[in-house]
Amino acid sequence: MHEWALAESVIRTITNRKEFKDKKVIVYLGELQAIELDIFKFAMDELIKNNRDNISYKIVVEESRFKCNLCGYEFSMSEIKNKTDEEKENIHFIPEMVKAFVKCPKCSSVDFEITKGRGVSLGYE
């Protein structure tokens, strides 16, 4: 249910920032954070019901990409599959925790960047 907290921040941003007015908002959800889509959508729709603004949105799940700062290897989620449920949950809450549980598949370094698909961000059509 921490999806509610994120949905709240999304609705607040859409309401407060004029560039989103009368636009179809794109909510990008990073693959890494593994947001529960049903809960997030439910939270968004409930919050929209109680909002005076007419908000329309669509969700785009963004593929996550990583780049090793040591060897330069670029990799995706498909290469970092072996995580426990607890580790997945910790990454779900704080995506940067991926650095505690994952190493570069090529050189085993823990020093890598999340270059794409980290968490929640907003754009519009």
Add this chain to the structure above:
Amino acid sequence: MNNLKVDPRESIIKERLSKIKKIYLVSGFKGGIGKSLISVMLSLNLAEKKYRVGLLDIDLTSSTDHLILGCEKLYPKENMGLIPPEIENIKFMSFSFFSYDLPLALRGNSISDAIKEILCVTIWGDLDFLIVDMPPGFSDTNLEVMRLFKNFSLIAVSTPSPLSKKILERMIKVYKDKKKIEIINIENMTKTSKSNALRYDPEVDNAIGNVNKIKKTLMYKDINKISKIIEGR
């Protein structure tokens, strides 16, 4: 379609902190001067006096408050966000809950992202005091916390070492240049008892992980002076 990418999390942080009467950052900019012990003891002392207290260990890579409190197995609950677990009537949040004490190699943007995330999703509720245990130095975490918290007071920790004092002096200038903030100076590990001083107590190391033992130390007795200063503000 355009390339705009807006981070929504900052919009909610102010609200998450809105029911907190006073935020104290415990900082000293130098490592090993007792910031974490002071943060934990101050929180314990204020909670003992029935204040509603939150403790946030914002040191991403070297958090230790959970070790001092002996509560490595705590974990937040999910309810429209993350509810900090309670220990000794303190609402306690730490990155250690999520990293399991494994090393975290974090650079600039990742530090900023992790701090924004924890502040966005933590539901503190009503608090009299939030004590924030800051990491040493004056880089990403310190700058990001200063930017995101907006209203806070500073508990500036030094030791009798001239090096610690020199660094503190230098760093306090940055805070003063930024805005007018309340600063409480504390000298830790002193030989004598002064109003803003915490005496050196070798027993503290043996008390780590055991709250009852912590409360019997000389340092804990002295921390009462600091909590009285805070209560009076």
